[in-house]
Amino acid sequence: MEKSENTRGGAVQRVEAALLNDISSGVLSPGERLDEVQLTERFGVSRTPVREALSRLTAQGILVPGAKRGVQVAEYSREELAQIFEAMHEIEVACARIVSQRISLLSRSEIEIAQKACVIAAEANDLSGFLQANENFHQAIYRATGNPYMAQIASDFRRRTGPFRAKKFASHEDLLASARSHDVLMSHIFSEDSGEASAGMRAHMTESFMQTLAAN
Amino acid sequence: MEKSENTRGGAVQRVEAALLNDISSGVLSPGERLDEVQLTERFGVSRTPVREALSRLTAQGILVPGAKRGVQVAEYSREELAQIFEAMHEIEVACARIVSQRISLLSRSEIEIAQKACVIAAEANDLSGFLQANENFHQAIYRATGNPYMAQIASDFRRRTGPFRAKKFASHEDLLASARSHDVLMSHIFSEDSGEASAGMRAHMTESFMQTLAAN
DNA sequence: ATCTTGCATTTTGCTGACAAAAAGCACCTA
DNA sequence: TAGGTGCTTTTTGTCAGCAAAATGCAAGAT
Numbered sequence: 001m002e003k004s005e006n007t008r009g010g011a012v013q014r015v016e017a018a019l020l021n022d023i024s025s026g027v028l029s030p031g032e033r034l035d036e037v038q039l040t041e042r043f044g045v046s047r048t049p050v051r052e053a054l055s056r057l058t059a060q061g062i063l064v065p066g067a068k069r070g071v072q073v074a075e076y077s078r079e080e081l082a083q084i085f086e087a088m089h090e091i092e093v094a095c096a097r098i099v100s101q102r103i104s105l106l107s108r109s110e111i112e113i114a115q116k117a118c119v120i121a122a123e124a125n126d127l128s129g130f131l132q133a134n135e136n137f138h139q140a141i142y143r144a145t146g147n148p149y150m151a152q153i154a155s156d157f158r159r160r161t162g163p164f165r166a167k168k169f170a171s172h173e174d175l176l177a178s179a180r181s182h183d184v185l186m187s188h189i190f191s192e193d194s195g196e197a198s199a200g201m202r203a204h205m206t207e208s209f210m211q212t213l214a215a216n
Numbered sequence: 217m218e219k220s221e222n223t224r225g226g227a228v229q230r231v232e233a234a235l236l237n238d239i240s241s242g243v244l245s246p247g248e249r250l251d252e253v254q255l256t257e258r259f260g261v262s263r264t265p266v267r268e269a270l271s272r273l274t275a276q277g278i279l280v281p282g283a284k285r286g287v288q289v290a291e292y293s294r295e296e297l298a299q300i301f302e303a304m305h306e307i308e309v310a311c312a313r314i315v316s317q318r319i320s321l322l323s324r325s326e327i328e329i330a331q332k333a334c335v336i337a338a339e340a341n342d343l344s345g346f347l348q349a350n351e352n353f354h355q356a357i358y359r360a361t362g363n364p365y366m367a368q369i370a371s372d373f374r375r376r377t378g379p380f381r382a383k384k385f386a387s388h389e390d391l392l393a394s395a396r397s398h399d400v401l402m403s404h405i406f407s408e409d410s411g412e413a414s415a416g417m418r419a420h421m422t423e424s425f426m427q428t429l430a431a432n
Numbered sequence: 433a434t435c436t437t438g439c440a441t442t443t444t445g446c447t448g449a450c451a452a453a454a455a456g457c458a459c460c461t462a
Numbered sequence: 463t464a465g466g467t468g469c470t471t472t473t474t475g476t477c478a479g480c481a482a483a484a485t486g487c488a489a490g491a492t
Contacts, residue, residue, distance in 0.1 A: 011446075036473080046447045048264070051474090052271065059275045061365075068455070069473060087365040090310035098306070149303040153369060227476075252443080262477045267445090285443060285484070435492070442485070448478100455472070462465085 011045045015053040018043070023062060023073055024162050030075030033066055061160055081164065081216060088157040089205040093198045095154055098145040100189050100197030107144035108190060114140045115182050122175035130175050131166065137182060141189070167215040168208070181207065227261045231269040234259070239278060239289055240378050246291030249282055277376055297380065297432060304373040305421040309414045311370055314361040316405050316413030323360035324406060330356045331398050338391035346391050347382065353398060357405070383431040384424070397423065 019039075022028045039050045054071050057063040063071040076084065099107070114137040121130035138158060142151035169175055181204055188200025235255075238244045255266045270287050273279040279287040292300065315323070330353040337346035354374060358367035385391055397420055404416025 047474095048446055052268070052445095055268065055271070056275065059272065083363045084365050086314070086363055087369070090314070090366065091307075091369075094306035094310060098302070147299045147302055149300050150306065153303070153307075263444095264476055264478095268475095433492100435490105437490080438488095440485105440487080442483105444483075445481095447480080450477080451475090453472105453474075455470105457470075458468095460465105460467075462463100 011043070011049040012052050012056075015039065015043050015045065015050055016056055019053065019057060020062065020159075024166075026163065028073050030073050030163075033070055033072045034063065035070065060156060078213075078216075082213065084157070084161060085209045085212065088154075088161060089202070089209060091150070091154050091157055092205050093201045095142055095145050095150055096185075096189055096201035097194045097198040098147060098150065099141060100192055100194045102146055103144060103190060103192065104146075107140070107146075110140045111137065111144060111186065111189075115179075115186060118182055119179045122172075122179040125172045125175065127169060127175070130169070130178075134178065161212075164216050165208075165212055168212045170215070174211075178208075227259070227265040228268045228272075231255065231259050231261070231266055232272055235269065235273060236278065236375075240382075242379065244289050246289050246379075249286055249288045250279065251286065276372065294429075294432075298429065300373070300377060301425045301428065304370075304377060305418070305425060307366070307370050307373055308421050309417045311358055311361050311366055312401075312405055312417035313410045313414040314363060314366065315357060316408055316410045318362060319360060319406060319408065320362075323356070323362075327353065327356045327360060327402065327405075331395075331402060334398055335395045338388075338395040341388040341391065343385060343391070346385065346394075350394065377428075380432050381424075381428055384428045386431070390427075394424075 019028070019034075028034075034054065036047055036050055036054070039054075040047050043050065054063060058065065058071055062074060064074045066072045114133060117133035118130060118137055121133045135158070139151075139155065142154045145151055169178070185200055185204045189197045191197060191200075235244070235250075244250075250270065252263055252266055252270070255270075256263050259266065270279060274281065274287055278290060280290045282288045330349060333349035334346060334353055337349045351374070355367075355371065358370045361367055385394070401416055401420045405413045407413060407416075
């Protein structure tokens with residue numbers, strides 16, 4: 001009875017993407033409750049697609065079942081945050097291991113190109129550009145595993161931890177340091193020595209994790 | 217009282233569980249298409265809960281979007297199967313690493329109790345009993361990581377690969393061999409040397425994976 | 433024969449509504 | 463005052479149905 005022509009199809013995705021964005025960008029803060037009916041009004045759709053979007057985000061761990069009713073933006077205790085990063089840490093290390101075992105010239109090139117973009121953005125102190133480039137860099141590594149299942153898990157963690165990792169990059173120096181760290185990491189991964197690659201990634205992740213936890 | 221889980225969505229969960237069971241037990245074979253309306257009739261519910269159940273199973277990777285329409289039971293090429301097991305392999309190794317770093321007496325005891333049950337079932341050549349005990353054994357290891365997020369991922373892979381792993385246990389000797397293999401694995405994990413633990417798990421998984429792939 | 437083209441059928445995504453469960457609330461009792 | 467007790471409001475799970483999109487199909491064109 002409202003809104004005549006909506007883009008038939010894709011309402012669920014639209015809602016999901018919008019919520020994801022709101023959460024990443026901090027419009028919705030951790031612990032905030034989400035009301036189905038409210039979202040219904042906001043997006044001009046009925047409860048069914050809203051409900052499915054919420055359900056998907058819950059499955060991804062972005063939202064959690066609220067204490068009494070409904071869902072809320074996941075908020076993590078310090079300990080839970082540490083556990084999530086520990087898991088992510090292990091996944092990344094595993095990715096590095098796999099990549100080092102089967103790096104192709106194409107993959108290597110993609111990673112290097114992504115890294116160049118990181119350096120440029122870092123030097124220009126372009127935060128949002130750097131975040132995007134950094135994302136591409138890591139995604140390129142995931143893809144280089146040649147294993148979509150590993151890549152998916154790694155990607156999921158990255159999405160989930162996005163809001164927390166973002167806080168790490170406060171100053172120009174943070175960006176430069178991260179870009180330098182990428183270089184070291186790459187040299188390990190491209191060494192084709194899986195032991196060195198996983199150790200290198202482990203060091204990278206430990207460092208990154210410490211800074212992130214400090215910033216949260 | 218861990219089982220006092222909320223019973224939100226009785227029908228959805230009923231459908232989801234039933235389908236999961238059908239898939240594990242082979243009633244539904246890989247590649248088989250699932251028709252919403254058919255399921256609607258079978259379970260005597262409307263499309264909404266059926267749809268949500270399918271959606272959840274799809275998110276878990278148990279079902280995949282069909283080529284033309286609808287969803288179908290995931291079927292994997294040999295290569296995809298290898299990739300899934302490679303990923304699972306890495307996750308299990310990571311779990312072993314973590315466990316070895318912080319094994320508690322309680323966790324150790326749980327693992328040992330589960331292993332005892334495995335041995336008993338294996339010696340009695342009780343296949344379904346062994347599968348259950350084996351499941352408990354691995355879940356005990358996951359729990360011992362103290363990291364619910366790692367445990368969740370590992371558990372998801374286990375569910376997903378269940379149908380394929382089951383085929384590995386064809387003879388009495390297979391069960392006994394698996395039980396023996398557990399013993400070796402435990403000695404590595406309990407060594408509190410993370411390098412040894414991950415190497416041990418890596419060997420265990422490689423062996424197990426080779427047999428599974430051979431049986432599929 | 434093969435390739436369009438238009439129509440009929442099936443499938444999907446979504447809507448609005450409803451019944452039941454849960455949470456809030458006011459009142460009563462001890 | 464603390465602790466029930468029953469009623470009201472809110473929230474949730476489910477339903478039946480509709481309209482768009484996808485698919486199948488058959489007649490006509492090339």
